[in-house]
Amino acid sequence: AQSVTQLGSHVSVSEGALVLLRCNYSSSVPPYLFWYVQYPNQGLQLLLKYTSAATLVKGINGFEAEFKKSETSFHLTKPSAHMSDAAEYFCAVRTSGNTPLVFGKGTRLSVIA
Amino acid sequence: DAGVTQSPTHLIKTRGQQVTLRCSPISGHKSVSWYQQVLGQGPQFIFQYYEKEERGRGNFPDRFSARQFPNYSSELNVNALLLGDSALYLCASSLSVDRGFTDTQYFGPGTRLTVL
Numbered sequence: 001a002q003s004v005t006q007l008g009s010h011v012s013v014s015e016g017a018l019v020l021l022r023c024n025y026s027s028s029v030p031p032y033l034f035w036y037v038q039y040p041n042q043g044l045q046l047l048l049k050y051t052s053a054a055t056l057v058k059g060i061n062g063f064e065a066e067f068k069k070s071e072t073s074f075h076l077t078k079p080s081a082h083m084s085d086a087a088e089y090f091c092a093v094r095t096s097g098n099t100p101l102v103f104g105k106g107t108r109l110s111v112i113a
Numbered sequence: 114d115a116g117v118t119q120s121p122t123h124l125i126k127t128r129g130q131q132v133t134l135r136c137s138p139i140s141g142h143k144s145v146s147w148y149q150q151v152l153g154q155g156p157q158f159i160f161q162y163y164e165k166e167e168r169g170r171g172n173f174p175d176r177f178s179a180r181q182f183p184n185y186s187s188e189l190n191v192n193a194l195l196l197g198d199s200a201l202y203l204c205a206s207s208l209s210v211d212r213g214f215t216d217t218q219y220f221g222p223g224t225r226l227t228v229l
Contacts, residue, residue, distance in 0.1 A: 004155075036220075043117070043203055043220040044156070090155050100146060100169055101205075101218060103155030 002027040002093045006104035014112050019063075019078040021107050023091030026072065031093045033074040034101065035065055038088040047089075050074060061085070086111045115140070117206050117221035125227045126194050134189045134224045138206030144168075145187040146218060147179060150201040162187055163209065191226075199228045 007022040025031055033050040048059025055067045065076045074091060088108050092101040118137045126132050138145050144163040148156035161169040162181035181187045185206075191198055205218040 041222075043222040044205075046217060046219070049217065092155075100158035100161060100171065101148075101156070102158070105153075105155050 002031060002095055002102050004091050004093050004102060004104035006089075006091050006107050008107055009105065010108045010110065012110040012112060013081045015083055016080050019076070019081045019085065019109065021076040021089050021091075021109065023065075023074045023076065023104060024072050025074060025091075025093045027093060027095060029095050031095060033065075033067065034092040034094075035059065035063070035074075035076050036090045036092060036103075038090065038106075040087075044090065047076070081109075081111045083111050083113065085109060117204055117219055119202075119204050119221040119224050121224060122222070123225045123227075125229065127229050128194055128196060130194050130228075131190065131192045132194060132226060134191075134202050134204075134226070136187045136189070136204030136206075136221060138185050138187070138204075139219055142206040142208055142219075143185055144207045144209055144216075145181055145185065146205045146207070147187070147189050148203040148205065149173075150203055150223070152200070156203055159189070194228045196228050199226060201225050 003026045005024045035047040036044040038044050047063050048057045050067045058064045063078045088106045090106045091104045094101050120135045146161040147159040150156040158171040159173050160179040165181045176192045179189045201223040203223045204221045207216045207218045
């Protein structure tokens with residue numbers, strides 16, 4: 001069975017600073033990995049997904065993530081944080097198109113002016 | 114194009130009651146999945162439906178049931194509500210279940226259920 005661990009339930013950064021949100025996965029087969037963002041009182045919005053075509057994945061709003069098989073990681077980064085990035089971020093894994101997403105517990109990102 | 118829509122937005126029920134939540138997928142999407150998100154946790158999979166058939170079920174009791182209609186909309190029913198059922202219920206739609214990793218799930222805004 002696959003699982004996801006997100007290190008740090010809350011991350012706080014200054015505006016303009018690097019954002020790094022950590023995600024490690026466990027899967028017995030090659031995984032498909034996703035990052036979703038959830039703004040207060042809203043549903044989940046897809047930021048990016050790993051499709052096995054390239055290990056560095058670029059998403060919306062300037063976010064990117066790098067798949068590292070040797071480290072079983074899929075960390076999310078953004079070079080410069082904006083106030084509008086403050087939200088809850090979820091890493092998720094699935095093993096095929098017909099299996100459900102398995103989510104981590106989420107990381108709340110705060111951006112300080 | 115309209116995204117995934119869910120109704121109602123908020124709902125307050127008492128223990129023992131029954132509730133029905135509704136979801137309309139993105140036009141052209143034939144698969145609907147339901148997730149439960151308890152406060153402070155990530156979403157947990159409840160059901161997936163494709164072409165009106167159940168294609169997957171998570172670790173939830175039989176009090177939870179769902180169905181999909183010919184127009185691909187879906188309902189989630191929860192009987193004999195418990196305090197622990199209080200959560201945000203998310204619906205996600207996708208084109209199919211057989212498209213591999215390209216089958217992205219798009220989420221609706223959710224229904225916030227409070228059980229008193």
